[in-house]
Amino acid sequence: MLKNKTAFITGASRGIGKAIALAMAKNGANIAFTYVSNQTAAVETCEEIRGLGVDAEAFLCDVTDFSQAGETVKAIVARFGKVDILVNNAGITKDGLILTMKEQDFDQVINTNLKGAFHIIKHMSGPFMKQRKGSIINISSVSGLMGNPGQANYSAAKAGLIGLTKTVAKEFAPRGVTCNAIAPGFIETDMTAKLSEKAKVAALEAIPLKRMGSPEDIANVAVFLASDQANYITGEIIKVDGGLYV
Structure with missing residues (x-):
């Protein structure tokens, strides 16, 4: 689905980002990705992607x-x-x-999760406009749609990312560039692994499908949105949450 395409993924040395990188590589895309600290994980991910027969390189970058x-x-x-x-x-x-x-905890999350996305989109706007084609996918969260106690900073950043997605979709559409967001629910990653057993049980009770999602569940949607099969979809927020926020 993505043969001869190049995908640029921020934060892809592990978790959802890595799953997206691998899924896109399996579909024929060459992969460029960033990491901010774990060079060992980045090198391992790069080698794993290259093992799928595509080109790949990791770039150290603080977004x-x-x-x-x-x-x-x-x-x-x-x-x-x-x-x-x-x-x-x-x-x-x-x-x-x-x-x-x-205050610094609020600022750090906003600066990484929201402003970091703006920085990358801003710098990529020239190349995308010039080639008159491209697909932007922002990883938001259901927390940005419904809020979540204890995550004012995270929820605010992810909600802001949804607003950014819709604005970019409108601004870039005349040049043939789409912009959509995926809003994951509870996904089995290093982040959710830190939750207490009580919190995990409560989460499962709230999910109609009664299970957490996998990084691959998010990756599958990302591959579709990046493919030519989705070239008439823009400005959408796709929830992948097992029915958590219906």
Whole structure:
């Protein structure tokens, strides 16, 4: 579905980002991805992707740094010649109730999860506009749709990402570039692994399908949105949450 395309994925050394990178590679896409700290995981992911018969390279990049994001985009375009697919996946959590949340914890989550996506989209806008084709996929969350106690910063960032998605969709549409978002529910990742058993039980009770999702559930939707089969879909927020927020 993605043969001869190049996908650029932020934060893809592990978790959902890695699953998306592998799924797109299996569908024929060359993969460029960023990581911010775990070089060992990035190298391992790169080797795994190359083992699927496509090209791949990892780039160290802190998406909260506007200039660094720009240099990384330039390096990726120079290395691969083009970018057809952009997936803004990089994200962090700094959970806590508003009563006790530190200002820096709020700012760090907003800067990474929301402003970081803006930085990458801003720097990719030139290449996308020039080639008059492209697919942008932002990884939001059902927390951005329904809110979640203890995640004011995360929910605000993911809600902002939805607004950014719709605006980018409208601005870029005349140039043939689509922009959609995926809103995962409870997915089995390192983030959800930190939840207490009580929290996990409560989550499962709230999910109509009575199970957590897998990173591959998100990756499958990302592959579809990145393919030509979805080239008339833009500005959409697709929930992948087992019915958590109906």
